[in-house]
Amino acid sequence: MTSLGAQLPQDTSKVKEPVEIDFLFNYYEQEGDHAAVTGGLGTQELTDRAGKIVVSVPLDSVSRLEVNTGLNIYSSASTDRIDAYLSTASARDARFRQYYTYSRKNKQKGKAFSVQVGGSVESDYISRSLALTLSKTSPDENREFKLSARAFLDNWIIILPEELRDTYPVWMRTDKRHSYSLGLSWAQVISPRLQANLQTEMVVQHGLLSTPFHRAYVQGQNLPKVERFPGLRWKLPFSLRLHYFGGDRWVLRSFYRFYMDNFQLFAHTASLEVSWKMSPFFSVYPFYRFHTQTAAYFFQPYGEHLNSASYYSSDWDLAEISSHKVGVGIHYAPLYGVLRAKINLFRRKAIFQSVDLRGARYLRSDGLNAWLFSLQAAFQIH
Amino acid sequence: MKKTLCIGLICCAGFLGCVPVRPWQKMYLNDEEMALRERKLQSFESNIEGYREGAAGADGGKSGGGCGCN
Numbered sequence: 001m002t003s004l005g006a007q008l009p010q011d012t013s014k015v016k017e018p019v020e021i022d023f024l025f026n027y028y029e030q031e032g033d034h035a036a037v038t039g040g041l042g043t044q045e046l047t048d049r050a051g052k053i054v055v056s057v058p059l060d061s062v063s064r065l066e067v068n069t070g071l072n073i074y075s076s077a078s079t080d081r082i083d084a085y086l087s088t089a090s091a092r093d094a095r096f097r098q099y100y101t102y103s104r105k106n107k108q109k110g111k112a113f114s115v116q117v118g119g120s121v122e123s124d125y126i127s128r129s130l131a132l133t134l135s136k137t138s139p140d141e142n143r144e145f146k147l148s149a150r151a152f153l154d155n156w157i158i159i160l161p162e163e164l165r166d167t168y169p170v171w172m173r174t175d176k177r178h179s180y181s182l183g184l185s186w187a188q189v190i191s192p193r194l195q196a197n198l199q200t201e202m203v204v205q206h207g208l209l210s211t212p213f214h215r216a217y218v219q220g221q222n223l224p225k226v227e228r229f230p231g232l233r234w235k236l237p238f239s240l241r242l243h244y245f246g247g248d249r250w251v252l253r254s255f256y257r258f259y260m261d262n263f264q265l266f267a268h269t270a271s272l273e274v275s276w277k278m279s280p281f282f283s284v285y286p287f288y289r290f291h292t293q294t295a296a297y298f299f300q301p302y303g304e305h306l307n308s309a310s311y312y313s314s315d316w317d318l319a320e321i322s323s324h325k326v327g328v329g330i331h332y333a334p335l336y337g338v339l340r341a342k343i344n345l346f347r348r349k350a351i352f353q354s355v356d357l358r359g360a361r362y363l364r365s366d367g368l369n370a371w372l373f374s375l376q377a378a379f380q381i382h
Numbered sequence: 383m384k385k386t387l388c389i390g391l392i393c394c395a396g397f398l399g400c401v402p403v404r405p406w407q408k409m410y411l412n413d414e415e416m417a418l419r420e421r422k423l424q425s426f427e428s429n430i431e432g433y434r435e436g437a438a439g440a441d442g443g444k445s446g447g448g449c450g451c452n
Contacts, residue, residue, distance in 0.1 A: 026426035030434075050426055095449075125450040142403055152447025179447025181439070187418050190400045192407045197418040201439040203446045211450055237440035241418055245410035253415070259437035267437035275415045283415065293436050317452055318436045325431075329423070333414075358423050364434065372430065376423045 017058040018380040024052040032368030039215040040314025041302040048074035063104040095122040110137035146185040177207040203235040216312040251275040267293035292322040327360030
């Protein structure tokens, strides 16, 4: 997908678009001391290796089919403690997901739509999703409006903490979690060097919104409760993205989001990235992100919940926290590709188009910290 | 909340006062670094931020559902 403002060729029926294949890999490791599995106190050591393949095939001059397949393999010391007694090794789990997207555009009218279906599976969670996106671009291509709707029909495979499996919580009447979102986006060219995007997204979720194997300890009691959230949640984020091309070599990419929900959680997120184009084919981009949020009203640290509370969680992801993320990335995309090869069997040409590397350090105010490393290799087949 | 609404309205007003840009003036806007979306490689980080923070959405990534996250 091109950025707003890209020029389209006049006679698109004769342009043969290539098949695009992206390989993406990510390594993530974190440590902290507020595991929700053990009531908000305990190791959060976790490593995650993720891979994703995105294949985009042109069906004709106006439509494409994209298949997005991903696999995460993670090991977590805290997941190992769903059972009260320690096992010999940290628990391992995997998550597989696949999404299919059909998109079609009418260049004369400046309209486009896409439909996506897909889902994911892991040992304790199954997800199915359906999404629809409609967009309209102005005749001068200086403005674009987008409307998107998405539904997730998920369900838990309920696994309770071992010591609580004899007394199933009476309030846990469903294993389902349904989420619906409606997004609006307005992209606008402001000047020959500046363009922006305003976006909002209304989300409603209902069902089992808590995590069944998370513990919450009440004051003065040794036996924990199963974490409990309200059965309904709405979310309302607003964001502004502003991109500016300065001089001949650098691009400033900025982002701000304000968030609020009915858990009384308010958040501000801001990020800044400066992309320095050392040559037309090579750029380096340092980046920084800051996030701050208030706590959900039913959050309490370990052992501080009242017995009379209707809802309770010691998951520090919902606590009053702030975080910093700093990192750097590089992008290398030579004009004729990194490598080229002929595929004689199919009379096609394969081009290793570009490579991206990215590393980041994430620090959260409660002590959780993480490293992230990512790699992308993009190919085209003509 | 009122402050945020005011800022949003000012942004919208700013959008309406834009300079019309002709196709031959879009050499900088067409650069791939100027694309108004997060980078493909950022999707992993966005997912992790969705897990580790209570806020999500309006960034092209996850907003709720699809995982056992918040």
